Amino acid sequence: MRKTESEGGRALTVGVVVARTGRLARLGDPLAFAMSLLGPELRRVRNGGRDHELRLVDRDSRSSAEGARQAVRELVEEEGARIVLTLAGTEVLPAVADACEEAGVPCVSSTFPWQVYYYGRGGTAERPFRWTYHFCWGLDDIAETFADLWEAAGGPAGPIGCLWNDGPQGAWSRHAERGFLPAARARGHRLVDPAGYREPATDFGAHLAAFRAEGTDIVTSAATGADLALFRRQAAERGARPRLITCSRWLAYPPSVTEAGERPAQANVATLVYWSPNHPYRSSIDGTSAAELAENYEQSTGRQWLQPLGLAYALFEVAVHALATADDPAQAASVAEALGRARLETIAGPLDWTAGPVPNIATVRLSGGQWQPGRRHAYELSVVTNRQVDGLPVDGDLLPLE
Incomplete structure (x- = not known):
């Protein structure tokens, strides 16, 4: 294991597992950017009157669970990581957390509904995890946010069609106790849930028939962009015109106009807003605002800002806070x-691990948004409901799907 000393105290290494290659590379981009941005600034951390040298070291998950486990082994055994950070990936993120739990190294992660992270890995309130911590919204928060959108689109009178797959996203969405379904029903909504479809989808005829039979004109989903495009195309071919689609998966990333100017699948689809340049949050490291971080990303990369950028940046804020407040930052325990016991204000909002909802989890607040034609970019994420986030302006009306 690598060991170094600084003038004031022992050097501390923050390990980062990021998808730099493979199918999740785009999901890894916000974390890679945050690391490159903060690397030159996070040279030292002060703890108890002593300065410690701080190193940020990353390993590529290669977009696979095995690659993620290997990345953790290398960060811990070769680099001496005192804490490991990661985000994104249905299989990759749990693999990182489980590997850290096995290695006895603290881990912080985000962008994964907390029930899936916690219960999906076998955690219980009586037997919480020892080393792994997470901050994110819950499936119930998604349901609450989508219910706000459904009601803004015309009230709770009609049934909601569920476009859910037969994989983890669908299974957790329809979970009778911990999923999306019970929270939506508690708001007074009736959900129409045909059998889950296999990804990648080839035909949504059965779903469209079930929705038509029930008089459904609002659809909710956790589909990939490709499957969402297929659903919209087949719905149009059959004369079905949902007035609203809400979707929680992949919608964090800006849609791009397809060849021949064809409208992207995400156009006018409503989704979650967990971070934006307009959020009234600042970095606990240097006071950078959400707007400044988004502008820095666009100027540096030439690409449109991404929602996960705020959460990726906040991972480093949490790591610095933990190392600065630990009784001994060189000891994993x-x-x-x-x-x-962490409670801090971050660029992703207030995070409080002492408040639950279960041990090892802090929650992130959600608002409702919609991808609408923009002024600066082809499509921009407009905030259309903001009940849960104080100080976040509504900057658009909910538009019909078209």
């Missing part, structure tokens, strides 16, 4: 205890 001490860093884990610091995470368990």
